[in-house]
Amino acid sequence: SSRRSSVIIIGAGVSGLSAAKLLIEKGVEDVVILEASDRIGGRIRKQEFGGLSVELGAGWIVGVGGEQLNPVWELAEKTNLRTCFSDYSNARFNIYDRSGNLIPSGLAADSYKKAVESAMEKLRELEADACYGGDVSKVPEPPSCGFSSTQKTPIELAIDFTLHDFEMAEVEPIATYNDFGEQEFLVADERGYEHLLYKMADDFLFTSEGKILDSRLSLNKVVRELKHSRDGVTVMTEDGCVYQANYVILSASIGVLQSNLISFSPPLPRWKTEAIEKLDVMVYTKIFLKFPHKFWPCGPGKEFFIYAHERRGYYTFWQHMENAYPGSNILVVTLTNGESKRVEAQTDEETVKEAMGVLRDMFGPNIPEATDILVPRWWNNRFQRGSYSNYPIISNHQVVRDIKAPVGCIFFTGEHTSEKYSGYVHGAYLTGIDTANALLEEMGRQEERSSENKTSL
Ligand code: FAD
Numbered sequence: 001s002s003r004r005s006s007v008i009i010i011g012a013g014v015s016g017l018s019a020a021k022l023l024i025e026k027g028v029e030d031v032v033i034l035e036a037s038d039r040i041g042g043r044i045r046k047q048e049f050g051g052l053s054v055e056l057g058a059g060w061i062v063g064v065g066g067e068q069l070n071p072v073w074e075l076a077e078k079t080n081l082r083t084c085f086s087d088y089s090n091a092r093f094n095i096y097d098r099s100g101n102l103i104p105s106g107l108a109a110d111s112y113k114k115a116v117e118s119a120m121e122k123l124r125e126l127e128a129d130a131c132y133g134g135d136v137s138k139v140p141e142p143p144s145c146g147f148s149s150t151q152k153t154p155i156e157l158a159i160d161f162t163l164h165d166f167e168m169a170e171v172e173p174i175a176t177y178n179d180f181g182e183q184e185f186l187v188a189d190e191r192g193y194e195h196l197l198y199k200m201a202d203d204f205l206f207t208s209e210g211k212i213l214d215s216r217l218s219l220n221k222v223v224r225e226l227k228h229s230r231d232g233v234t235v236m237t238e239d240g241c242v243y244q245a246n247y248v249i250l251s252a253s254i255g256v257l258q259s260n261l262i263s264f265s266p267p268l269p270r271w272k273t274e275a276i277e278k279l280d281v282m283v284y285t286k287i288f289l290k291f292p293h294k295f296w297p298c299g300p301g302k303e304f305f306i307y308a309h310e311r312r313g314y315y316t317f318w319q320h321m322e323n324a325y326p327g328s329n330i331l332v333v334t335l336t337n338g339e340s341k342r343v344e345a346q347t348d349e350e351t352v353k354e355a356m357g358v359l360r361d362m363f364g365p366n367i368p369e370a371t372d373i374l375v376p377r378w379w380n381n382r383f384q385r386g387s388y389s390n391y392p393i394i395s396n397h398q399v400v401r402d403i404k405a406p407v408g409c410i411f412f413t414g415e416h417t418s419e420k421y422s423g424y425v426h427g428a429y430l431t432g433i434d435t436a437n438a439l440l441e442e443m444g445r446q447e448e449r450s451s452e453n454k455t456s457l
Contacts (some may be wrong), residue, residue: 004244005030007439008235010223010262011251013042014425015414017200018432019249019439020216024204026440032243034221034235036383040201040212043253043384043415044425046192049374050290050330052321053190056376057387058425059286060086066181072196072426073180076187079199083185084324088166091304091317094297095158096362098309103155115159119171154308161316162306165284165336175420176427188324193425222383226250227265228408247409247443249435254403254416255281255385268407275402279416281386282423283340283379289355290372291329295363298322307358313339315358331359340387344377351375388423389416404431411439 006028009016012035023031039045043057061083063070076083092112095103152160163170187193201207205214222238226248235243252262257276267273296305298320305318313336321330333355335343343351352373359367378387391400397419404417413435414428421427 004232004246005032006245006443007031007247007249008233008243008245009033009249009251010235011035011042011414012040012217012219013251013414013428014044014197015417015428015432015435016042016249016251017197018429019251019413019436020432021200021204022433022436023440026436028440028443031216032245033217034223034237034243035217035219036222038219040217040219041194041197042251043378043387044193044197046194047374049288050328050372052325052328052330053192054286054288054321054330054332054374055187055193056286056374057378058187058193060184060186061426062184062424063176063180063182063421063426064185065183066177066179068179070180070426071429073185075196075200076185079196081187081191081193081195082189084188086184086186086303086323087301088184088304090301091162091166091306092159094302094305095155096305096307097154098361100362100364103308108155108159111155111159112163115156115163116170119163123172152312154310157310157312158306158308158316161313161336165313165334166317176424179420180426186324223252223262225263225265226410228410230408233409247411247439249411249413249439251412251414251432253281253384253386253414254279254389255379256383257416259382259385261382264410271402272405272407275399278399279403280390280392282388282390283337284387285335285340285343285376285378287333287335287343287351287355287376288372288374289331289333289352289370291331291370292368294320294322294329295367296320296331305362307362309358313337315355333358341379343375344379348373348375391422404435406438406442411435411442 007023009020009031012033016033017040020031020033045055045057046053047056061070061073061076064073092108093105095108097103189195198210201212205212205217207213220239221241223235224238225236227234228248232244232246233248235245235248254276256262258281303319303323307316307318309316315333315335317334319332319334321328321332352370355373356370378384400417400419400422404412406412413431415422415424415431417431417435418427421430
């Protein structure tokens, strides 16, 4: 037997929860939230490591200090989330070569300037090239991949990686920084970034002692099939449960949409599947390493450092956690895309070995062995299949509009449906609100139509 509700929300990440909150506040109380994993939060996720709670997914509140108030910053302030100001821009002055020499800051600054100029030049060329006619499929690879990496020195490669995988704001205007400000704050709170979500859930779901006990939220419910028609949707989960509703809000990531986890019948229309296929999925992996004591410099401007290797992205970008948690003796190295997938596929022992090799290059042979490692696997997580969406630099607005456009009674939400802030927590949060509003409007229109039908009878 199955119960029919007004709305089924698939996914209890930040976007699914912000959509649920708005719907319930607007009086649509019979919502059902189906979450595949055993927890809420999705890509906001803490884990105990080395005596601390570290963030496997989102770590920063990005876009603070500007004209508009970032809604996620607002939530953080309300809940007294502990945060730490981060300044990525120092990283470029802490570049080590394979012999452990720090690149002189003048040389580093010069290489950096050149890299920014060349990326901007590439971008202008793309923009000027009118023959693309806005069709992103014809736009060549973005500059990050367009460079011929063979001719680059390890320093240039390291800078290229840092610039394109971390600091695109130097090359092109980014709406997040323009609207909300250029500051970034690292969440360093034992309760985790996800504390914001529990606080949010507290406002509209029944909770007790920090646990959500509301029967409208069901965990471990993996949605596998979505039957939809004019009359509504039927949702089937892996454990054989059936749910019916008038509408569904689907917040699964772009990676999940590209996979075959959820089948649709009838299938999604071509314009939708094509738009979904066009989006790149970025894999971003923060590897945590614990040491018996610290052996890296810790003064001002030293939080981030870079390793220059002949392979682009090979354990390039490092951060120490001493600013956030003094005495924690934890280092974080960030890998992306191909390197992320490679490391996900190997054992953690192999990864420690590689990382230790890199650290010995930088800091000498006498540093202590890591005592623990944590390697998140976002790519191999079938409820994620990647870290976040990556729109082409010269983005065609039609792609994002198609990705977020509803198909009948299926509404789409999530980070990847954000026109301005895709890839961020605040982007996901705001799309939840947008999608819920669009659905409320549709429900209003539906009500009008049915009352017109009644009067004409
Ligand atoms: P999700 O959080 O993915 O929520 C979707 C939910 O749907 C998940 O809980 C999933 O389990 C569930 N689901 C999937 N398939 C099914 C199914 N078939 N049935 C039922 N449920 C399903 N953003 C920042 O602002 N700052 C950062 O510093 C930052 N760093 C990041 C670092 C990493 C490593 C990652 C992975 C992301 C980072 N982000 C960052 C991005 C940010 O985390 C995301 O944009 C945001 O959390 C996405 O929220 P969402 O609701 O769109 O998706």
